[in-house]
Amino acid sequence: MNRLTASKKLKVFFWLFLILLLIAGGITAVGYMKYKEFIRHSIPHSIKYTVPSGASLSYVAADLADKEVITEKWFFVLMTRFDRKDSMIKAGEYQIPAGSHPKDILAILVRGTEIQYSQSIIEGWTFKQMLASIRKNPNLVHDTKNMDTEEVMAFIGYKGLHPEGRFYPDTYKFPVGTKESQFLKRAYKTMEQHLEALWSNKSADAVVKTPYEALILASIIEKETAVDNERQTISGVFTRRLRKGMRLQTDPTVIYGMGDEYQGDIRYKDLRTDTPYNTYTRYGLPPTPIAMPGKEAIYAALHPESGKSLYFVAKGDGTHTFSATLKQHNRAVKKYLRQRRNNR
Known part of the structure; x- marks a missing residue:
C-alpha cells in the first residue's frame, strides 16, 4: 500500500515537473x-x-x-x-x-558622437561684432552675457589683454551646452596656433618685429581688401611706407578709432582728428589690431610683395589702383572720384 502511494506520488511529481517545464519553455x-x-x-x-x-x-x-x-x-x-x-x-x-x-x-x-552645431567668426569682424553674434547663438550657454570686454577677457583667462584680432576666423562645430567662454577660449587658442606657425615661416622682407605687430598689420590688410591677389601687394605698400617712415594713412584705422561716431562715411575733419588709431596723424602701426584677420591676411603681412608702389586707391569694383608716386596716385584718386560722381 505504502509502495503504491509512493509510486503515485512520484508520478504526480513527474507530471507536475513536466507541466512546469512545458510552461517555463513556453514562457x-x-x-x-x-x-x-x-x-x-x-x-x-x-x-x-x-x-x-x-x-x-x-x-x-x-x-x-x-x-x-x-x-x-x-x-x-x-x-x-x-x-x-x-x-x-x-x-x-x-x-x-x-x-x-x-x-x-x-x-x-x-x-558618444553628439549633434554638432556651428558658429562662425567672419574675417574682418571686430570683437564687438563677434561677441554680438555669439550671444545670439541659441545652442551656446551664455555665461559671459552680462560681462563687458575686460570682464570677458579676464573670465577666459587673459586678463588685461586687448581682445581685438585675437580670435581666429573660422566656422566652429560644437555640441549643445557648450559655454560661450569655452568657445572663446578655443577661438583664441586657434589664433595663437596659426599665428605661431605663420610667424615661424615669415619672410625676411617682413617689417613687423613681433607676432602681435603681424596681427595688427594683418588686421589692416583684412579691412583694406577682400581680393586674394591684392593682400600681399597691399602688405608691400604698407611695408615700404613703414620702412621709409611714412604714415600709413589708411581709412580703416580711422574708422576703428572713431568707434560709434562712425556713421558710414569719413569726413575730412575725421582724418584730421587725432586718435590712437588715426594713421593720418600718427606714424607707425596703431596700438592694437582693428579686426579679426584671417590666415591669408596674416600670411600677407609676413610675406609682403616686392615693388615700388607706395599708394593705392579703390577703383570702385573692390580692387585697387597702385601707384609709385604721389602724382600718379592723385591722378588715380581723381579718376575714382569722377567714376563715383558718374555712377550716382
Whole structure:
C-alpha cells in the first residue's frame, strides 16, 4: 500500500515537473519571440535624443521606452548588460536616424558622437561684432552675457589683454551646452596656433618685429581688401611706407578709432582728428589690431610683395589702383572720384 502511494506520488511529481517545464519553455519561447520583435523594431523617422548627465542605464531605457523609441525597457537593459556596455553610455544630444534598431541606438549612445552645431567668426569682424553674434547663438550657454570686454577677457583667462584680432576666423562645430567662454577660449587658442606657425615661416622682407605687430598689420590688410591677389601687394605698400617712415594713412584705422561716431562715411575733419588709431596723424602701426584677420591676411603681412608702389586707391569694383608716386596716385584718386560722381 505504502509502495503504491509512493509510486503515485512520484508520478504526480513527474507530471507536475513536466507541466512546469512545458510552461517555463513556453514562457521562454514567448519571451524569445518578444525579444526578437524588440531587436527587429526600428524607428520610422529620425529623432533627437538627449542623455542627461549622470543618467543610469535604467533611466535611459525607461525614457527611450516612454518616447516609443524602443518597445521594451527591460529588453534594452538586458541587451546592454549582455553586451557589457551598461557603463559606457555617454551623456549628450544625439541624432538617431530613421530605421535604427535597438542595437544601432545603443551603438550611437556608446560612441558618444553628439549633434554638432556651428558658429562662425567672419574675417574682418571686430570683437564687438563677434561677441554680438555669439550671444545670439541659441545652442551656446551664455555665461559671459552680462560681462563687458575686460570682464570677458579676464573670465577666459587673459586678463588685461586687448581682445581685438585675437580670435581666429573660422566656422566652429560644437555640441549643445557648450559655454560661450569655452568657445572663446578655443577661438583664441586657434589664433595663437596659426599665428605661431605663420610667424615661424615669415619672410625676411617682413617689417613687423613681433607676432602681435603681424596681427595688427594683418588686421589692416583684412579691412583694406577682400581680393586674394591684392593682400600681399597691399602688405608691400604698407611695408615700404613703414620702412621709409611714412604714415600709413589708411581709412580703416580711422574708422576703428572713431568707434560709434562712425556713421558710414569719413569726413575730412575725421582724418584730421587725432586718435590712437588715426594713421593720418600718427606714424607707425596703431596700438592694437582693428579686426579679426584671417590666415591669408596674416600670411600677407609676413610675406609682403616686392615693388615700388607706395599708394593705392579703390577703383570702385573692390580692387585697387597702385601707384609709385604721389602724382600718379592723385591722378588715380581723381579718376575714382569722377567714376563715383558718374555712377550716382
